[in-house]
Structures are given as C-alpha cells and as structure tokens.
Amino acid sequence: MSGNKRLQITRQTGESVPTASRSGNLSEFGGLTSLKILGLMDVTITDSVPDDCVERRVRTSTSTLHNMSYGMADTLGNSENLCIWDLVHPKFQAKDDEVLFGLFDGRSGESKSSCQMASQLKDRFGQCLKIELEKLEDLDTVLCALRRTFLGLDRDLSPLAQEDEGKGGVSALVAYIKGVTLYTANVGDAVAVLVKKSDAFNLVSHKHIPWNPTEVSRIKQAGGFVSEDGLLNGELDISRSFGQYHLVPIVNSNPYIETTTLTEDDDFLIMASKSFWDAMSYNTAVDIARAGMRIYGDLMHASQKLRDIAISYGAREHMVVMLIGVGDLFKKKEPLDGAEYVQHKKRPKYTEGPADALKYLKPEIEPPQGDVAMVFTYIKDSSRLWEGVSTQMAIAVKEHFNIMRRQLRSIGGYEVKNEGDAMMASFSSVPAAVLWCLKVQELLVAADWPQEILDSEEGKTIWSDTDPKYEIYRGLSVRMGIHCGRPVSHRDEVTRRMDYYGPMVNRAARICNSADGGEICVSSDVIKVMKQMELLGTLEDSDSPDAEHIREITKLGNVVFDIGEKKLKGLETPETLYLLYTGQLSVRFSKDQKRAAGPQNLGTQEVVKQEVVKQPMYLDANSVVTLQNICLRLERLVSGAVTKHGRASDEALKLLSLPINEGADQDVLACIADNCIARIENCDSQLYMIKSGPFVEVYESLSKALDRDPGYIMRALQTYVGMM
Numbered sequence: 001m002s003g004n005k006r007l008q009i010t011r012q013t014g015e016s017v018p019t020a021s022r023s024g025n026l027s028e029f030g031g032l033t034s035l036k037i038l039g040l041m042d043v044t045i046t047d048s049v050p051d052d053c054v055e056r057r058v059r060t061s062t063s064t065l066h067n068m069s070y071g072m073a074d075t076l077g078n079s080e081n082l083c084i085w086d087l088v089h090p091k092f093q094a095k096d097d098e099v100l101f102g103l104f105d106g107r108s109g110e111s112k113s114s115c116q117m118a119s120q121l122k123d124r125f126g127q128c129l130k131i132e133l134e135k136l137e138d139l140d141t142v143l144c145a146l147r148r149t150f151l152g153l154d155r156d157l158s159p160l161a162q163e164d165e166g167k168g169g170v171s172a173l174v175a176y177i178k179g180v181t182l183y184t185a186n187v188g189d190a191v192a193v194l195v196k197k198s199d200a201f202n203l204v205s206h207k208h209i210p211w212n213p214t215e216v217s218r219i220k221q222a223g224g225f226v227s228e229d230g231l232l233n234g235e236l237d238i239s240r241s242f243g244q245y246h247l248v249p250i251v252n253s254n255p256y257i258e259t260t261t262l263t264e265d266d267d268f269l270i271m272a273s274k275s276f277w278d279a280m281s282y283n284t285a286v287d288i289a290r291a292g293m294r295i296y297g298d299l300m301h302a303s304q305k306l307r308d309i310a311i312s313y314g315a316r317e318h319m320v321v322m323l324i325g326v327g328d329l330f331k332k333k334e335p336l337d338g339a340e341y342v343q344h345k346k347r348p349k350y351t352e353g354p355a356d357a358l359k360y361l362k363p364e365i366e367p368p369q370g371d372v373a374m375v376f377t378y379i380k381d382s383s384r385l386w387e388g389v390s391t392q393m394a395i396a397v398k399e400h401f402n403i404m405r406r407q408l409r410s411i412g413g414y415e416v417k418n419e420g421d422a423m424m425a426s427f428s429s430v431p432a433a434v435l436w437c438l439k440v441q442e443l444l445v446a447a448d449w450p451q452e453i454l455d456s457e458e459g460k461t462i463w464s465d466t467d468p469k470y471e472i473y474r475g476l477s478v479r480m481g482i483h484c485g486r487p488v489s490h491r492d493e494v495t496r497r498m499d500y501y502g503p504m505v506n507r508a509a510r511i512c513n514s515a516d517g518g519e520i521c522v523s524s525d526v527i528k529v530m531k532q533m534e535l536l537g538t539l540e541d542s543d544s545p546d547a548e549h550i551r552e553i554t555k556l557g558n559v560v561f562d563i564g565e566k567k568l569k570g571l572e573t574p575e576t577l578y579l580l581y582t583g584q585l586s587v588r589f590s591k592d593q594k595r596a597a598g599p600q601n602l603g604t605q606e607v608v609k610q611e612v613v614k615q616p617m618y619l620d621a622n623s624v625v626t627l628q629n630i631c632l633r634l635e636r637l638v639s640g641a642v643t644k645h646g647r648a649s650d651e652a653l654k655l656l657s658l659p660i661n662e663g664a665d666q667d668v669l670a671c672i673a674d675n676c677i678a679r680i681e682n683c684d685s686q687l688y689m690i691k692s693g694p695f696v697e698v699y700e701s702l703s704k705a706l707d708r709d710p711g712y713i714m715r716a717l718q719t720y721v722g723m724m
Contacts, residue, residue, distance in 0.1 A: 002039035002072075002300060037074065037082070041300070057082055065090040066099040066177065069325035071299030073307040077275065077317040081106075083115040084273060084318045085122035092176070093130055100126055101175040103190050103320055105273040106168075107241065113161045113168030117243055120157060121170060128153055129176070143257050146176070146185045154242050154253035166245035171238065172255075173205060173271055180262045180329060182269070185255040187240040191277050193270040194260060195286050197327065198439065198552065199361075199410040203282075204269075206256035208240035215239040224250035264330045265555070268299065271322040276306070279315035283402070287361050289323060294362070299323040361409035365428070367491075367498030368414060372426045373433035373484040373526070374500065374508040375413075377404070377440075379421040380477040380517030381458040392450035396459075397421055400476050403443045411436045412545065416499060426500060430484050430529040431549035437480045437520045438556050438582050445585070449475035464587045472588050473518055481512025482522040484529060510568035511577065518588055520580040527560065527578050557583025619669040621662050624676075628657045631676040634683040638690070 001007060038058045064070065065088065072086055083106030092098040104121040106114035132145035132152075150172070161168040171188025184192050184204045192205040208215060210232040219226060219239060224247070227234040233247060244251040270285055280288075288309055292302030303323045310319065379385075379400065385393045404423060408415055411432050416424040427433040453459040453475055462473035485504035492499060507523070515521035533550055561579040568575055581588055658672060 002041035037076070041072075057085060066097065066329075067331075068099070068177075068328045069299045070323070071301070071303040072320065072322045073300075073304040074320040075307060075311065075318065077315070077319065079318050081112075081115050083111070083118055084320050085118045086320050086322060087122045087125060087174075089126045092126065093133065097179050099177050100129070101177075101271065101322060101324060102126075103173045103271050103273060103322060104242075105171040105173075105188065105190055105318075105320070107170065107188075107238075107243075111164055111168045113164040114170060114243065116160045117157050117168055117170045120160065121153060121172060121242065124153060124156075125149065125172075125174065142176070142178070142183055143259065146174070146183060146257055147255060150185065150187065150242075150253050150255045157242060158245055161243050161245050166243070169236075169238075169241040169243035169251075171274065172242055175269060175271060175324065177262075177324075177326070182260040182262055182326065183257065184260070185257045187242065187253050187255050188238045189274045189277070191272060193282055193285065194326070195267050195270065195289070196265050197267045198265065199286065199290070199406055200439075200443065201282060201286055202260075204258050204260055206258075208238050208256070210237070210239045212239070219250055222250045262326050262329060264327070267325075267327040268293075269322075269324040269326050270306075271320075271324070272306075273319045273321075275315045275317040275319040276310050276321055279310045279313040280306075283406070287406075290361065299325055361406060362412075364409065365412050365414055367416075367489070368426050368428035369489050369498075371484065371486050372428065372500070373430045373482060374487065374505060375423075375425045375427070375433050375437060376481045376509050376512035377423045377425075378479050378512060380479055382421040385453070385456060385458055385476075388456060389450075389452040392452040395450050396453050396476055399447055399449065400444065400478065403447060404440055407436050407439050407443070411439070411549070414498065417497065424500075426498075429546050429549070430482075430526055431533060431546050431553065433482050433484075434520075434522070434526070434530065434558070434580065435549045435553050435556075437482060438553065438558060438580065441478070441480075441518065441520065441585060442556075442582055444476060444478060445471055445474045447475055462591065465591065466587055470584065472585055472591060477517030479512060479515040479517055480520045481508055481510075481515055482520065482526050483508035483511050484523070484525050507568065507571060507575065510571055511575065514566055514568065514577060515579075518585070521563075522578050522580055524576040524578070557586075559583060559586035559589075561589050619666055619673060621660050621664055621669060624669050624673050625657065625660055627673060627676045628660075631679050631683075632656050634680060634687075638683050638686045 035056055038056070041062065062070075070088070072088075074084065074086070076082065076084075085102075085104045087100065087102030087104070089100035089102075092100045102122065102125055104118040104125075106118040129145060129149045132148050133142065136142075136145055158166075169188075171186075171190045173186040173188075173190035173192055174184065175192060176183040176185075182194070182204070186192070186205040187208060189207050189209065190205070191203065191207060193201050194204045195201045209230070210216070210219060210226045211230045216226055219232060224233050226232060231237055232239055232250065236244060236247065236251065239251060240253065240255075241251055242253050268289065270289060272285070276285075285306060288306055289302050292305040293299065296302060296305070303321045306321045306323075307319065310321070379397070382393070382397075385396075401418065401423070404425075405415060407413075408425060412428070413432060413436055414426045416426055418424070425433075425436070427436065449459065454461065458477070459475050460473075461471050464470040464472050483504065485507075487500040487504045488502040489498055489500050491497070511521050511523055533546060559581045561581075563577050563579055565574045565576045579589060660669070660672065
C-alpha cells in the first residue's frame with residue numbers, strides 16, 4: 001500500500017467486538033498471523049500498527065526525506081522467510097542535512113542465522129555508526145567510522161551464526177548522505193548505481209566476487225582458493241560478507257567505500273540486491289526507472305515497476321529495490337499546500353522507430369525537416385576486426401549502436417538509417433548534434449567491450465601523455481562528421497522512415513570520411529552557428545533546448561582545432577574543417593599528431609624494405625636436403641606410388657636424392673633449390689587437377705551457361721532453394 005497518499009486506514013464503529021459474521025476490527029493488522037511485509041509509506045493511519053520483528057517488516061516512513069524523493073519495492077520471492085531488510089534513517093544524528101539508507105541481504109532464505117543477522121544489522125547499524133562518528137578525532141574521517149562500524153558489527157553478530165556452524169552471511173550496502181556528500185560502503189554483491197541527468201551512470205559500489213583479480217590475490221594470501229566455477233573454496237560466490245565465520249579470514253567484512261560529491265548533474269541513486277542485478281543490466285534498470293518517473297511521476301511507483309519487470313525477467317529470489325532522488329537536493333524548496341496529491345501522468349504514445357531495446361527511454365522525436373544538422377558515423381578499421389574477431393565484433397557493434405541510440409533518445413535526435421557499421425542521424429539544431437557526438441565519444445571509451453576487442457591492435461587502450469591514468473582510446477574507435485543545411489527529405493512509403501538527399505547530405509558524408517577514429521570533424525557552417533548562439537548572451541537564463549544543450553557542451557569543456565581547408569572527395573568546392581573534442585579527450589589531437597609524424601609513415605617503410613632486399617641470402621645445405629626430400633615425397637604421391645607401396649623410407653629417399661656436401665658452394669645450392677621449387681609447383685598443379693578432375697565437365701558446362709546467360713546461376717540457385 002506504500003505510495004497511496006490518499007489512502008486512510010481508520011477504525012469503524014461496530015468493528016471493535018468480534019461477531020459470528022465479523023472476525024474483529026478490520027483496521028487491525030495484528031490478526032494477520034502470516035504477515036511478513038507491510039508497506040504503509042505515505043498512508044494515513046489512525047489505528048495501531050504492528051511493530052517490526054525478526055519475522056515481520058513494517059514500513060511507515062514518508063516518501064520524502066531530507067528534501068529528497070524516495071521509493072522502494074521488495075518481494076520475498078520463493079522464500080518463506082524474511083531475510084532481506086532495508087534501512088531508512090531520516091535526520092540522522094538529529095541533523096536535517098543527514099540521512100542514512102541501508103540494504104541488508106541474507107545470503108540464504110533457508111538460513112535462520114542469515115535472517116537474524118540481516119534484521120540485527122537493520123536495527124543496529126545506524127546507532128553503531130552514530131557512535132563511531134562521535135568518536136572521530138582530528139585525523140579520522142567518515143570513511144574510518146564506516147569501516148569500524150562494519151568490522152565491529154561483524155564481530156558482535158558472530159553468536160547468531162553458531163546454530164548454522166558459522167555458515168550464515170549477509171551482503172550489505174549503505175548510503176550515507178551528509179549535505180551534498182554521498183558515502184557508499186558495501187560488502188558482497190549488492191550494488192549502487194548513481195544516475196546522471198544525461199543518462200550516464202557510475203557504479204558507486206564494488207561487487208566482491210571471488211574471481212575479481214584483486215580479490216583472487218587476497219584470497220590466496222589468506223589460504224583460500226577459487227574453484228573453476230568461480231566459487232570461493234568451492235562453496236561461496238562472494239568474497240566479502242557479514243558472517244560466513246567458517247571461512248574467516250578468507251572472507252571478511254572490510255567494506256569498499258566510495259565518496260562522491262553530488263552535483264546538479266546527478267539525478268537519482270539505485271540500490272538493489274543481488275537477485276535484481278542478476279536479472280537486469282545497469283542500462284536497462286536506468287531506462288526503466290526513468291520511464292517509470294516519466295509515466296507515474298514519483299520514485300515509489302518507479303521502484304515498483306523495476307521490481308515487477310525484474311520478476312518478469314526471471315528473478316525468483318528475494319529482492320529489494322531502492323530509488324533515492326539525490327537530484328532533489330539542488331531544487332528549490334516549495335511550500336506544501338493542501339493539494340499535495342499529484343495525479344499520475346498518462347502513459348505517452350511512442351512513435352515508430354527502432355525502439356525494441358529502447359522502449360523505456362524517451363520516445364523518438366519526429367524527423368526534423370527544413371534546416372537540420374546531419375551526422376554520419378563510421379567505425380575505424382572495422383573490416384580488420386570483423387576478419388580477426390568476428391563473434392566479439394558483433395557484440396561490440398551492438399553495444400556501440402546501443403550507446404548511440406540511448407543518447408539519441410536522451411538529447412533528441414532521429415536515427416535515419418544504419419548500414420553495416422555506419423549510422424546516419426539528423427537533429428533539429430546544431431547544438432544537439434554537437435552534444436550528441438561529444439557524449440558518445442566519452443561513453444565509447446568507458447563502454448563494456450569484449451576482451452578480445454581490447455586485446456586487438458585496433459581496440460587496445462591508449463593512455464594520455466599528460467595523465468597516464470586516463471584512457472583516451474579504448475575499444476571501438478568511431479569517426480564522426482557534422483554538417484548543417486537544408487536537405488531534401490522524403491518519407492519511405494514502406495518503412496515510414498524519413499530519409500534525406502541532396503548535396504548537403506553528400507558533404508556531411510565526405511566530412512565524416514575526412515575524420516580519423518575518435519575524431520569529430522565539422523564544417524565551417526557548424527562552427528558559425530555555434531558562435532552565433534554563444535554570442536546571443538541570453539542562453540544562461542533561457543529554458544530552450546538549444547540553451548540547455550549549449551550549457552551541457554560548456555560543462556564538457558569542448559575544444560576546437562582548425563585543421564584548415566580540405567578538398568573533399570567527389571566534391572568540387574573545398575571545405576574548411578574543424579575537429580571537436582571534449583576537454584578530457586582533447587589530448588587526442590596531440591597524440592594523433594605524434595602518431596602521424598612517428599616512425600610508421602610511408603617514407604620510413606620504404607627505406608626498411610630497401611635495406612631488407614639488399615641483405616645477402618645464405619642457403620644451408622641441410623635445408624636444401626630437406627627441400628629435396630619434400631619434393632621427392634610429393635612426386636611419389638602424384639605418381640600413385642604411396643597408394644601401392646606405402647610411405648617411402650628415409651633410405652629410399654636418400655638413394656633418389658642428389659648428394660650435397662656440407663661445404664657446397666652457394667651457387668650450387670641455389671641451383672638445386674630452384675630445381676626442387678619448380679618440381680614442387682608442378683606437383684601442386686597435378687594434385688589440383690587430380691582433386692578437381694571429376695568436376696571438369698561441370699566447370700565446362702557452367703562456363704558455357706554463363707557465356708550464354710550470366711543470370712543462369714542465380715535462377716538455378718533460387719529454384720534449388722525453392723525446392724528445398
């Protein structure tokens with residue numbers, strides 16, 4: 001019942017005394033003996049409510065904490081025990097700007113000790129953290145208090161696990177917000193994701209799984225091992241946890257802690273347990289949460305939507321999903337009036353388009369017409385990657401298109417079409433096109449590429465010269481080109497997708513071809529439009545989409561390089577081109593200049609080839625003898641002697657071969673080697689004829705048919721396929 005702000009539960013007259021037809025007071029929940037979870041957030045209650053206990057969770061808090069909207073949803077799954085708990089502590093330490101959230105996931109719904117430990121952590125964590133924060137000295141930090149709280153509680157909970165021989169355990173995830181600083185700490189596999197308003201997201205927790213490289217080394221040092229199926233000592237799928245005392249010190253409760261300074265760009269925080277993340281990817285969770293907020297207008301219903309879809313995706317175990325609107329911290333507080341209830345928004349009608357995997361994002365915009373900004377993209381060295389790692393390349397191309405399409409929906413662009421590895425997109429304004437390209441380039445560096453792509457020469461990681469810890473190239477490298485103008489537009493009668501034609505489109509495609517991997521190449525018209533918009537002087541206070549896009553571009557720190565006038569292939573008029581980068585990726589320009597001027601240019605390669613050709617060739621007598629033996633064996637094979645008499649012995653080959661002395665002259669060895677090579681080539685031709693002999697008549701018939709009618713083969717194949 002959580003989230004029903006207009007629901008009121010009151011005692012009615014005549015229900016206080018049980019009768020034959022009435023079992024008692026219908027507003028009393030105490031009579032529900034099998035009640036496990038009772039959600040009454042935002043519900044008005046005038047009657048008594050049962051208290052929390054180890055076997056029952058009752059929520060009566062509000063959905064607004066510390067000026068932040070809040071929503072949560074949970075399910076017991078297939079378990080009959082309550083082994084997962086959430087913690088919400090508003091006004092933590094009696095301070096209005098502090099709030100504590102927690103999630104405690106018992107590792108087994110059948111383990112009594114795990115359920116008891118999760119309940120105890122929910123009840124005691126806030127008080128223990130408060131005590132540790134009060135103990136802080138000059139050199140101590142909040143991180144020290146969080147770490148001591150985790151370790152101290154793990155020590156105090158050990159008696160609860162004695163019944164299960166120490167095998168009970170709990171994964172924990174805590175978010176402590178103090179002002180605009182977010183502290184997250186976790187052990188186990190509960191995960192927190194901080195979502196930006198730009199649809200980007202950051203993981204602010206760490207999955208403690210045994211096969212993580214850092215955990216593997218720690219486990220080995222503690223005397224443990226990781227089995228082939230990724231389990232610690234062959235029984236546990238996490239490496240850090242509350243409890244699991246039978247595996248101490250291999251398993252410990254030392255948490256991963258991360259500190260984040262929240263900004264206006266942050267939107268909301270997702271905290272969820274293992275069962276949820278096993279069924280849903282980070283991208284999908286972000287998309288569904290945004291769709292729920294857009295459709296229903298609050299985080300409570302959005303969290304319920306996340307839970308329901310995770311169940312439909314196959315989640316069967318207990319789970320908790322929590323959404324925290326950290327972006328509300330930067331909104332101005334508005335006085336509450338009597339009409340606090342907000343009616344749910346109507347579900348928007350989605351437009352046509354390639355939205356199967358994007359149905360939870362914003363609907364695709366209508367195709368722009370008139371003055372548009374056109375963008376072409378293409379993956380550099382895609383042919384080599386398809387030949388080298390085709391399976392992994394298919395996965396990588398799909399990921400690269402997903403990144404682009406997500407940003408198209410977020411910023412407001414229209415996917416015209418994609419052919420192979422290339423995409424054509426249109427935008428109603430130049431700032432939207434520029435922002436899309438800049439964001440996609442940054443997201444491609446951080447994408448989850450297959451390891452084979454990262455190991456390849458084309459997708460290897462390249463680090464910044466100024467900051468060796470920062471990656472400027474990683475995975476697929478995409479070239480982009482932007483041009484603006486007024487193309488000819490036409491909607492296809494069959495697909496109903498808009499397409500664009502004309503010289504403007506041709507120029508945009510040629511500009512893309514002028515870029516290298518990881519570069520955004522733009523025309524002088526694009527730069528002119530951007531400068532005009534920046535000089536208007538009214539963008540800072542404007543709410544228009546263009547003004548918002550300009551502000552986001554400024555935050556990214558765009559850098560422009562003038563690369564001069566270039567003659568574009570197939571176009572008569574040259575074009576002055578510019579390269580755009582974000583502030584963090586601007587070092588790509590100097591890196592590319594160094595690579596272009598390095599030792600791998602064409603002139604150096606020619607010099608190396610000349611030196612190799614001039615080197616004298618030395619023939620070894622033993623190598624020539626081996627070549628002779630190969631030649632003789634091939635000749636026996638062609639003559640059919642192998643079929644009749646079997647493989648020739650070394651003695652027989654020695655009798656047939658020419659005697660060669662170890663000190664033979666190089667000219668003599670070269671003459672013998674040339675003779676053997678000619679004979680080997682002759683054997684190769686004869687073997688080919690033997691192999692293809694039965695098909696000679698077929699080849700001749702096909703040749704005659706093609707001379708008479710070139711389309712004969714195609715029609716014959718179509719007929720064959722129809723018969724099959």
